[in-house]
Structures are given as structure tokens and as C-alpha cells.
Amino acid sequence: xxxxxxxxDYVYVIHDFLDESECQAYIALAExxxxxxxxxxxxxxxxxxxxxxxxxxxMKDDLEAAADLWMRAExxxxxxxxxxxxxxxxxxxxxxxxxxxxxxxxxYDGAFxxxxxxxxxxxxxxxxxxxxxxxxTGFFQPGRFHVQPKTGxxxxxxxxxxxxxxxxESGTKYVLRSDVMYESQT
Numbered sequence: 001x002x003x004x005x006x007x008x009d010y011v012y013v014i015h016d017f018l019d020e021s022e023c024q025a026y027i028a029l030a031e032x033x034x035x036x037x038x039x040x041x042x043x044x045x046x047x048x049x050x051x052x053x054x055x056x057x058x059m060k061d062d063l064e065a066a067a068d069l070w071m072r073a074e075x076x077x078x079x080x081x082x083x084x085x086x087x088x089x090x091x092x093x094x095x096x097x098x099x100x101x102x103x104x105x106x107x108y109d110g111a112f113x114x115x116x117x118x119x120x121x122x123x124x125x126x127x128x129x130x131x132x133x134x135x136x137t138g139f140f141q142p143g144r145f146h147v148q149p150k151t152g153x154x155x156x157x158x159x160x161x162x163x164x165x166x167x168x169e170s171g172t173k174y175v176l177r178s179d180v181m182y183e184s185q186t
Contacts, residue, residue: 061092
């Protein structure tokens with residue numbers, strides 16, 4: 001594994017986080033669960049807005065997989081973050097599928113907070129394949145830059161980074177998304 005920083009510790013990639021067979025197994029799992037339209041979260045709740053996001057999503061709560069992924073990721077995760085220690089991953093794994101023409105317009109990722117005060121701070125996104133054109137993850141601050149998907153690479157970024165899932169031009173893009181959880185503030 002190798003770390004590549006794009007914007008200090010706010011946006012960085014861990015290359016070769018998963019191998020190709022592990023990525024293929026996650027794709028097969030996601031396909032077996034079945035994909036649906038991916039909503040966006042608004043003040044009114046979850047809504048389908050195809051003008052903002054038209055990719056597909058399936059979710060699976062999986063404590064065991066989250067723990068396995070965390071074991072590998074922990075040495076690479078920013079901790080402490082604002083005096084809070086990273087403690088694991090959100091067990092709600094989200095798989096996204098992007099077909100040609102599909103995108104996720106510029107947005108900020110929201111934090112997930114548990115009743116006990118644990119809160120996510122970083123997006124955890126694994127590129128499960130790279131046999132497609134387009135589909136980079138674009139960031140807008142400071143300045144514009146793109147992360148090119150590479151099979152098995154893990155993208156970590158602080159939630160308040162404005163970003164987009166660029167349009168997939170050909171092929172099918174798969175990613176696995178979770179969140180890095182931090183202990184509650186005392």
C-alpha cells in the first residue's frame with residue numbers, strides 16, 4: 001500500500017488497498033443484492049433528484065466487513081482529528097454503480113452521528129474497478145483537481161470537501177462507500 005496526498009490530510013488515496021479478487025467479490029455481492037435509484041439527503045429527507053444524482057445504490061449493514069476494512073485502513077487514517085480519535089468504520093456499506101451518462105453533481109458528504117455521540121468525519125470510498133472512461137472524483141477546493149479511479153484504491157477525504165462524481169462516458173463504475181467514525185467529544 002502507498003499513500004498519495006492530493007490536499008494535505010483532507011484528501012488522499014491509499015493505492016492497492018484491496019486486490020482485484022476482493023474488489024470483484026464486492027461487485028458480485030452488490031449485484032446480488034440489487035441496485036435502486038440513489039436518493040440525495042435534503043432537509044425534507046431522502047428524495048430522488050436525477051438532475052443532481054442519477055447513479056444506482058445498494059446498502060448493506062455488515063459489521064464483519066466494516067471491521068476487516070477498518071483493520072487495514074486504521075494505520076492510514078488521520079487520528080486524532082480535532083482531538084477526537086478514529087474508532088472504526090460505519091457498518092452501513094453503500095455500493096454505488098454508475099452506467100454511461102450517470103453522475104453525482106457537486107456536493108458535500110454529510111456526517112453520520114450515532115446516539116452515543118460518535119460521528120463520522122471522513123468519507124471512505126474504494127474504487128472497485130477502473131474498466132470505464134470518465135467517472136473521476138473531482139474536487140473544487142482549493143482549486144480544481146481530479147482523482148482517477150484505480151481498482152482497489154481507497155480515497156479518504158474530510159466530509160466538507162466539495163466534490164463530484166464525474167460523468168461515466170463508457171463502461172460501468174463501481175465503488176464501495178463508508179465513513180470513518182470518531183469517538184464522541186467529552
